Amino acid sequence: MTASGTPASTGPASVPHLDVDPFDMRFFADPYPAHQRLREAGPVVYLDKWNVYGVARYAEVHAVLNDPATFCSSRGVGLSDFKKETPWRPPSLILEADPPAHTRTRAVLSKVLSPTAMKQVRDRFAAAAEERVDALLDKRSFDAIADLAEAYPLSIFPDALGLKPEGREHLIPYASVVFNAFGPPNELRQQAIARSAPHQAYVAEQCQRDNLAPGGFGACIHARVDDGEITATEAPLLVRSLLSAGLDTTVNGIGAAVYCLARFPDQWQRLRDDPTLARNAFEEAVRFESPVQTFFRTTTREVELSGATIGEGEKVLMFLAAANRDPRRWDRPDSYDITRRTSGHVGFGSGIHMCVGQLVARLEGEVMLTALARRVAKIEITGEPKRRFNNTLRGLDSLPVTITPA
Ligand code: OVV
Numbered sequence: 426m427t428a429s430g431t432p433a434s435t436g437p438a439s440v441p442h443l444d445v446d447p448f449d450m451r452f453f454a455d456p457y458p459a460h461q462r463l464r465e466a467g468p469v470v471y472l473d474k475w476n477v478y479g480v481a482r483y484a485e486v487h488a489v490l491n492d493p494a495t496f497c498s499s500r501g502v503g504l505s506d507f508k509k510e511t512p513w514r515p516p517s518l519i520l521e522a523d524p525p526a527h528t529r530t531r532a533v534l535s536k537v538l539s540p541t542a543m544k545q546v547r548d549r550f551a552a553a554a555e556e557r558v559d560a561l562l563d564k565r566s567f568d569a570i571a572d573l574a575e576a577y578p579l580s581i582f583p584d585a586l587g588l589k590p591e592g593r594e595h596l597i598p599y600a601s602v603v604f605n606a607f608g609p610p611n612e613l614r615q616q617a618i619a620r621s622a623p624h625q626a627y628v629a630e631q632c633q634r635d636n637l638a639p640g641g642f643g644a645c646i647h648a649r650v651d652d653g654e655i656t657a658t659e660a661p662l663l664v665r666s667l668l669s670a671g672l673d674t675t676v677n678g679i680g681a682a683v684y685c686l687a688r689f690p691d692q693w694q695r696l697r698d699d700p701t702l703a704r705n706a707f708e709e710a711v712r713f714e715s716p717v718q719t720f721f722r723t724t725t726r727e728v729e730l731s732g733a734t735i736g737e738g739e740k741v742l743m744f745l746a747a748a749n750r751d752p753r754r755w756d757r758p759d760s761y762d763i764t765r766r767t768s769g770h771v772g773f774g775s776g777i778h779m780c781v782g783q784l785v786a787r788l789e790g791e792v793m794l795t796a797l798a799r800r801v802a803k804i805e806i807t808g809e810p811k812r813r814f815n816n817t818l819r820g821l822d823s824l825p826v827t828i829t830p831a
Pocket of ligand 1: 517518519520521603665666667669670
């Protein structure tokens, strides 16, 4: 049956067919009514626009994420099936890999971004957050995206990686290409890839061992070559993963948190009253806005999922953002509540591929929200927020605000 109740004429029977295009500008402008339709249509749906299965309920998104043998990543986590199409760039050795290949590369990045590594950078990250907030308090009125959500991660993450100062303007554009490329061959993806050459050239060069400062995350990855954990060919590609996934994601995570706190003054007041809530306020923003909206998996065999039969070699689109607001899983899912028990949200994924950089993201979010809570009395939105359109990332292009000192 289609969502309108008529029998489907093509495609798999027994699952509801929907005509929604989750990569359309109108969808991005307000995804929530469509997320509800997707969840309500059934546990598994079929999207005729792109010929893929979809899961939007928490239980099924969680189940797919936690069965990586059936729902694999090595055929790509975008719409493109690497078994049928040549990837636009050499595949990621961690994101686009399955066990056993994934296990070793994951262990390397997991160690490089470990709790111990966070201890080493914490004071620097916190001082930079305080400096940024002080500079913004001098301005009073600014763009919370360019001047805060982008400026703060740009002031710490490239240095933490060990990148040279020149060419850093390529970092966000490169990540934007990466996340657009997970989508279907729409205008966003095609334009992004068409213009990607200078960004790709920059990134490839910076991933080389000689271009990464000692002590940084990049040098730490290359150091694993010396004890034989990875090869000299693998190291630059693992550095590439940090350049791909480490910056634009936190830009949109911090942007989401500031946008939430600016829109919901009662939650801002609670954070001011108790700045130790900063880490959970950030986590709740990741649940509420889901900066990474979707990922795909590919089935390695015929599988039954919640009564639906999915054949081998099918793409399954996971709506992380819809799962994070599924009323079957969350009380008052559409409320931003900084004291909510956020654990279990899938904004960072779940299972063996769950965000390997999550401690970096949380550290950045925590220290920035702590600095804001301690120094700022009020955040007011003073102009129309503008949305940034990307096939995978959800966030704003601009958010005009005025802040008042505490
Ligand atoms: C999670 C993620 C997003 C984008 C790129 C990569 C990972 C990568 O490993 O390159």
